[in-house]
Amino acid sequence: MESVISIRSLNHYFGKDPLKKQVLFDINLDVHAGEIIILTGPSGSGKTTLLSLIGGLRSVQEGRLRSMEYELHRANEEKLVQVRRHIGYIFQAHNLLPFMTVQQNVQMSIELHQNFCLKEARKKSEAILTEVGLGERIHYYPNNLSGGQKQRVAIARALVNHPKLVLADEPTAALDSKSGRDVVNLMQRLAKEQGCTILLVTHDNRILDIADRIIHMEDGQLR
Amino acid sequence: MFRKLPTAWLQLRHQKVRLLVALSGVIFSVVIVFMQLGIRDALFNSSVRFHEGLQGDCFLISPRSTSLIAMQSFPERRLLQPLAFDEVQFVSPIYLGFAQWKNPETRDYWRNIFIIGIDLRHQPVDFSNVIENLDQLKIPDQVLFDQDSRSEFGPIASDFQQGKVIQTEVGNQGSNRKVKVVGLFKLGTSFGSDGNLLTSHLNFLRIFNNRQKGFIDVGLIKLKPGTDVKKFTDRLSKYLPKDVKIMSKQEFIEFEKNYWQSSTAIGFIFNLGVALGIIVGIVVVYQILYTNVSEHLSQYATLKAIGYRHNYLLSMVLQQAFFIAVLGYIPGLLITVIQYEFTKKATLLPVIMTSERALFVFFATLAMCFLSGMTAVHKLKAADPADIF
Ligand SMILES: Nc1ncnc2c1ncn2[C@@H]1O[C@H](COP(=O)(O)OP(=O)(O)OP(=O)(O)O)[C@@H](O)[C@H]1O
Ligand SMILES: [Mg+2]
Numbered sequence: 001m002e003s004v005i006s007i008r009s010l011n012h013y014f015g016k017d018p019l020k021k022q023v024l025f026d027i028n029l030d031v032h033a034g035e036i037i038i039l040t041g042p043s044g045s046g047k048t049t050l051l052s053l054i055g056g057l058r059s060v061q062e063g064r065l066r067s068m069e070y071e072l073h074r075a076n077e078e079k080l081v082q083v084r085r086h087i088g089y090i091f092q093a094h095n096l097l098p099f100m101t102v103q104q105n106v107q108m109s110i111e112l113h114q115n116f117c118l119k120e121a122r123k124k125s126e127a128i129l130t131e132v133g134l135g136e137r138i139h140y141y142p143n144n145l146s147g148g149q150k151q152r153v154a155i156a157r158a159l160v161n162h163p164k165l166v167l168a169d170e171p172t173a174a175l176d177s178k179s180g181r182d183v184v185n186l187m188q189r190l191a192k193e194q195g196c197t198i199l200l201v202t203h204d205n206r207i208l209d210i211a212d213r214i215i216h217m218e219d220g221q222l223r
Numbered sequence: 224m225f226r227k228l229p230t231a232w233l234q235l236r237h238q239k240v241r242l243l244v245a246l247s248g249v250i251f252s253v254v255i256v257f258m259q260l261g262i263r264d265a266l267f268n269s270s271v272r273f274h275e276g277l278q279g280d281c282f283l284i285s286p287r288s289t290s291l292i293a294m295q296s297f298p299e300r301r302l303l304q305p306l307a308f309d310e311v312q313f314v315s316p317i318y319l320g321f322a323q324w325k326n327p328e329t330r331d332y333w334r335n336i337f338i339i340g341i342d343l344r345h346q347p348v349d350f351s352n353v354i355e356n357l358d359q360l361k362i363p364d365q366v367l368f369d370q371d372s373r374s375e376f377g378p379i380a381s382d383f384q385q386g387k388v389i390q391t392e393v394g395n396q397g398s399n400r401k402v403k404v405v406g407l408f409k410l411g412t413s414f415g416s417d418g419n420l421l422t423s424h425l426n427f428l429r430i431f432n433n434r435q436k437g438f439i440d441v442g443l444i445k446l447k448p449g450t451d452v453k454k455f456t457d458r459l460s461k462y463l464p465k466d467v468k469i470m471s472k473q474e475f476i477e478f479e480k481n482y483w484q485s486s487t488a489i490g491f492i493f494n495l496g497v498a499l500g501i502i503v504g505i506v507v508v509y510q511i512l513y514t515n516v517s518e519h520l521s522q523y524a525t526l527k528a529i530g531y532r533h534n535y536l537l538s539m540v541l542q543q544a545f546f547i548a549v550l551g552y553i554p555g556l557l558i559t560v561i562q563y564e565f566t567k568k569a570t571l572l573p574v575i576m577t578s579e580r581a582l583f584v585f586f587a588t589l590a591m592c593f594l595s596g597m598t599a600v601h602k603l604k605a606a607d608p609a610d611i612f
Contacts, residue, residue, distance in 0.1 A: 057528055057609040077533070084608070085530035091611055095525040099237035109229050112530045118226045157529070185413055 005031040005163055009065035009183075012049055012220075021209055023049050025220045027063070033164070036191060038196045038208055041217035046075045047201045048169055050217070055167045055200065056083030067166055071139035088158030088196070094150040096142040102129060102153050102172050103138040109157045128156045132186055148179030152186065159190050166191060168176060168200045184210055231542035234519070241511060242547075248507025249551025249588065250558065255500030256584055257576075258566070264492035264580070265572040269413035270483055271476045272573075273339075277411070279315070280452050281305075281459065282475045283442035286468045291337075292415035294319050294440040301467045301563040302442035304460055309496045310450040316348040316439035323394040324418065326377040333394065334375055337416035338366075340427025347443050353421065354404035360423040366393075368404045371411040371571055372418025380407055393430050395422070400430050412571045414489065421576040440469070496519045504591045508547055512540060512599035523606035536603050544596030545589070552588045556581060 012024035023046045031037055039047050052058045054067050056075070065072045070083045096105050106125035107120070110116055129138050132152040134145075142150055151171060158166055172180030175198045184200075184207045191198050200211075208214060235242055273291060283302055287295040302314050318340035321577055326332040341347050343357055356367055368389075370380035389404040402422075409418045428434060447457060452471050460469050470478060484490040516523070523536050556576075563574045 052609045057530075081530055082530060083533055089528055091525075091528075093611075095521065095528075095611055097234075097522055097525070098236045100228070100230075104233070107228055108230070108526075109529055 002033050002205055003030045004033050004068060005199070006066045007054075008051075008064040009147065009177075010052065010053070010060070010065055012058075012061055017205065019133075020164055023220050024053075027222055029215070029222060031197060031199060033197055034213045036210055038211040038214045039198070039217060040203065040214065041200045043203075045217045046220040047217055050177075050203055051167050051199065055087050055089065056080040067069075075088060083128075085142070085161075086163055086165070088163040088166040089157050090151070090154050090159070090166065090171045092170040094142070094147075094154040094174050096150060096157070098142055101139050101141055102145070105142070105153060106157045108161050109118075110161050113161060125161060128160045129153070130218055131190070132156045146179075148175050148183060151175060151179070153184050155183065155187055157158065159194065162194050162196070164196055164197045166196055170202055170204075171200070172202065172204050172207060180204060180207065186189065231539040232546060234515075234522075234539070234599070235246055235543045235546055238515075241515070245508060245547045246551045246554070247512040248511070249504055249547055249592070250555040252500040252504030252507075252591070253552055253555025253584060253588055254558050254562065254586065255503070255556070256497050257580070258562060259493050259496035259500065260580055260584070261559070261563055261574045261576070262566065262570075262572065263490070264487065264577075265570075267480045267483055268412050269411055269572050270415060271479050272411055272413065273425070274472070274476045274479060276348050277317075277441075277475075277603075278345075278347055278349050278442060278445065279443035280446040280472060281444040281456055282470050282472065283444070283463075283467045284440070284470070284475075286466065288468075289486065290320075290415065290479055291319065295400070296435070296438035296440050297442075297467055299437050299439045299442075300371040301463060302439065302444075304463060307458070308389070308455070310342035310446050310455055311343050312447045315342045315345040315443045316424060317341055317347060317441040317443055318424050318431075318434075319440040319564050320395075320427070320431050320434075321416075322430055324376055324420070324560065325392045325394070327376065327379075327391040327532035328377040332375070334410050334417065334498075335364070336376065336393070336418045336420055338393070338420045338427060338430065340422055340424040341555045343423050345445070348595065350421070351409035352406070353408045355541075356408065359405040359554070360421075360426065362405075364400065364402045364429065365405045366402050366420045366422040366424060366426065367406045367408045369419035370407040371409055371412045373412055373571060376418045379404060383407055390467060395431050396433060398432060400432075402426075402430070413575065414483065433531070446454065501587065501591055504588070508544065508592050512544060512596055513602055514600045516540060516599055517605075520602075520606050521611060523603060524608050524611045526605060527609055533603070537600050537605065540600045540603065541593065541596045544592040544599075548588045548592035552585055555588075556584075 005028040006026050008023055010027040011022060013020050014061055015021050018059050053060055053065060067083055070079060070146045096158055103125045107121050110121040110124055126138055129135055132155055134149060134152060172183055188210045189203060242339045285295040285297040299316055302316055305311050305314060319337050321335045322338055323333040324336035343360060367380045379389055383404060390401060393402050398474055408421055456469050456471055560576055563576060567572045
């Protein structure tokens with residue numbers, strides 16, 4: 001099977017020389033298309049760091065990292081921008097833009113792609129918001145929604161462009177267990193429909209069942 | 224249809240109070256700059272209205288004269304010498320001086336008034352309403368009063384129009400002379416003079432009875448039609464000794480403007496006012512844009528994380544600077560137009576909005592906001608997409 005992510009001997013350091021501290025040690029990982037992978041591990045073990053490297057939010061320092069068709073070692077800013085555009089992100093804090101309606105937030109994602117047309121963008125954003133159960137609230141501002149509803153908007157924003165890869169960092173941490181469950185179910189359903197790969201970091205043991213594979217990280221190393 | 228969301232505008236509009244503060248900063252500085260420029264130009268224009276009304280092509284003054292309010296007289300025979308040239312149609316002496324005018328209403332209030340004495344044989348001046356009244360000045364101690372003089376001189380214009388007889392005194396170095404106002408003309412105040420009287424040179428010398436005979440302040444030379452003024456002034460300069468200065472009308476006007484612009488603190492003060500207005504605007508707009516960026520760093524980082532380029536964020540901030548400039552300029556312009564009306568009434572200075580000044584201030588506002596925006600975008604470097612996971 002084709003791999004969406006391929007990592008070889010990846011190391012990562014924070015800080016500058018005498019305070020330089022290694023946080024990722026010799027990471028090797030292959031993620032295949034369509035897989036849902038959950039990454040767990042204690043706090044400070046380096047999960048977020050790994051996710052941000054895969055997503056092109058940080059520059060790779062040592063080792064090989066291929067995310068979809070992009071080789072990220074020594075990648076320039078423009079290449080990182082391209083990677084980011086092909087990934088759907090779901091953050092712990094939903095990170096919606098408070099000055100835009102729910103629909104406009106989703107549209108911001110659509111506008112990143114060429115050949116977009118206003119009418120189509122509206123239709124597309126409305127459709128995906130209906131799918132996440134917010135069809136009635138597309139003109140709401142994020143501040144008028146509950147935590148679970150905001151996270152569902154974030155999912156809609158991440159998935160509207162049908163990305164091949166979705167990265168989610170503790171998407172349920174700020175939610176109660178019921179809405180947390182709803183959110184992961186939704187992610188799972190949409191991912192299966194669109195055939196996309198999900199890499200999800202979580203501390204939440206109740207949602208481990210959606211995973212095809214669970215990876216454990218400790219002290220910067222995969223176990 | 225390819226229409227993208229107006230992200231910059233949506234973000235700017237989201238915080239209404241902050242937007243209003245930014246706009247008031249811009250409005251404030253637009254109005255200040257407009258007022259400074261308006262009053263400065265009015266000063267320069269009003270200081271040469273006298274010159275513009277003179278019906279001559281070429282003028283003689285003493286080289287020691289610096290401006291209308293500081294004239295040195297020179298011998299009248301210098302003005303007669305140019306008559307040797309064929310091109311000269313006529314010459315006419317002009318007498319200028321300040322005397323004290325007694326307000327006929329309050330009686331004990333004296334104030335300096337500018338008096339112009341002209342030779343009635345020619346028509347050396349063409350202020351509004353002067354020509355039809357000139358004959359009356361042949362009678363001793365009759366004067367024309369400038370209806371645009373400041374109100375401290377008394378309600379002369381309205382009294383005259385109601386047909387009242389206006390008699391008062393004009394004082395010069397202790398000797399007072401009774402005069403009668405027999406007509407009105409329009410010249411207007413300038414920074415140098417608050418009010419004006421026009422009379423014949425004979426009446427002028429009756430008021431200024433201590434003045435040396437045969438000395439004048441301005442010599443007006445009228446040339447025959449079709450004469451090349453430039454060539455004539457050059458020839459005349461060679462002909463006359465260096466104890467008089469020869470100028471074309473335009474040079475005479477520039478001479479006066481230049482005095483106010485460069486030899487007094489006035490030009491400097493107005494430029495300082497303009498600079499202060501612009502600095503206030505830059506600081507306010509910068510402050511607003513800077514807080515806007517630093518408070519919303521996580522929003523900018525999110526935009527970067529989902530794939531927007533740094534340039535997109537730059538253009539957002541600069542667009543906001545542009546919106547602030549335009550939205551601040553428009554009310555600023557409207558307020559200024561109203562303020563100009565008030566100023567015109569209060570100072571009788573010809574403060575008017577010109578399209579050049581409106582455009583100039585518009586571009587200055589754009590530049591000001593753009594500069595603030597360019598400074599504020601440095602903060603955008605702190606928007607790191609890696610920070611938001
Ligand atoms: N920007 C940074 N500068 C310096 N050190 C950092 C930085 N970001 C993270 N670290 C350090 O790197 C290590 C790994 O951090 P990381 O955020 O990847 O852990 P994590 O597994 O996501 O933890 P958590 O479960 O608490 O989110 C930690 O020791 C952390 O202190
Ligand atoms: Mg983390």
